[in-house]
Amino acid sequence: MTDQTVRTVTLQQMKREGRKITMLTAYDYPMALLVDRAGIDLILVGDSGGMTVLGYETTIPVTMDEMLMMTRAVTRAVTRSMVIADMPFMSYEAEPADAIRNAGRFIKEGLAHAVKVERGWPSLPCVRAIVDAGIPVMGHVGLTPQTAVLQEGLKVQGKGLDAARRILEDALALEKAGAFAIVLEAIPGALAGVITNRLTVPTIGIGAGPNCDGQVLVLHDLLGLFDRFVPKFTKRYADLAGIISDAVSRYRQDVIERRFPEAAHTYSIDQETERALQEM
Template sequence: MKWTAAKIKALKGQRKIAMVTAYDALTAALVDDAGIPTILVGDSLGMTVLGYETTLPVSMEEMLHHASAVARGTRNALVIADMPFMSYQPSVALALENAGRFLKEAHADAVKLEGGAMRGEMIEALVKNGIPVVGHIGLTPQSVKEMGGYRVQGKTPEQARQLMDDAMAVEQAGAFAIVLECVPAELGEMISNALTIPTIGIGAGAGCDGQVLVFTDLLGMSGKPAPRFVKKYATLHPLIAEALSAYRSDVEDGSFPSEEHTY
């Protein structure tokens, strides 16, 4: 069954929604085969696979390249493409153009963009033009310079009220789901209960309608400390390092290739 934005939206109150990031066809196929209904081609690829320090340098061409690969590796999951920094902020017209490219060129099913009430007009324009949208509020990595770092958001009553207003505005504008990142669990649950669209949490508590994790984080591939909200379902980094070291040794001492690996 191919997941659509409408089907994901209808899961609100019915079952929790799993989302995982993917950046290539192989990873996408693994996620898809596991029955996970939503795949996010996150601009987190800037740090996970491109070696940038933040998401800010990620370009449209890089995102289109990776989103296309993910779409080719996916049969059933809904593929959501992150709109990178400055691909939508300047104007509604630019947002329409670039979001359209994700659907037309990369064959993504939806786009995600950061920001709350200030994105209302933009989200409404995208949806009216047939482009499904996922919102993103709380810790918005593209605003890391303005926020002064990766910090929990919504800790004061004023901030909490603003995030609630932002969530309501994103829903009213027509988004079919919204990511809540790094907000107190109580606030995540309050926002989830107030909305009729699913909330996808990342560091926002169990009260959200779904959860998203970065593929390399949940599999423990990087070998670096993970954020508090990450649960590692495997620790692959030492296994990969051991395998590569063994391969190097076999090549150096001549034990690979052996007769069984030779034509």
């Protein structure tokens, strides 16, 4: 861990030196504070927050305003990590001008350091436009949840040769368009290794095996706070849902059985004032 602020040049240096890049999602101030203090290099304010925090069934309904609210909360907490904001569905697809405008809002209003855009070839015009506007862009290929849920569902991508070639071509095209790093999601480890070796920019894997330059997980999956579904690639490092449920249940029981609050939790006054109050 270092106190130096992480930026795109930091990631390039880490790839050259063979140092692994760590990345997690965060959607609010207290979680971002803990993630930043732990020395995580990149914090993604993911549209996954629409599901883990806002309760949507998918990421599709998440709005720019909701993403900006979460991004502002995260950037208030961070001193070291690089904060990347997810461009939500239909915030960049229509035309490059929309992409620049919305990416600019994440930088100017949300104080993010970069944005992330899903898909390869279809997103190239907006990636070029955002980069040309001076805003760093992270790409995302393989499984792209924003469109996958509308087409074939959340399935592993690139298992066949033709599909694997298309993902490689998407990654190379994104690099050429100016992306500073690329997320590889739910693809075979061998394919991720080939892509990582071909690219000069870092790859960040999620369900893409150990050969990427870095790894990312959804924080709520890592902490055991989201159990609507658990992807194969998730490793649960804690069961906070169980701990929180137990704490809430014990609080409820203490209140019902008059064990809380106790004297230690109650403000006191001097006896003379108390007697006067009683007489009133």
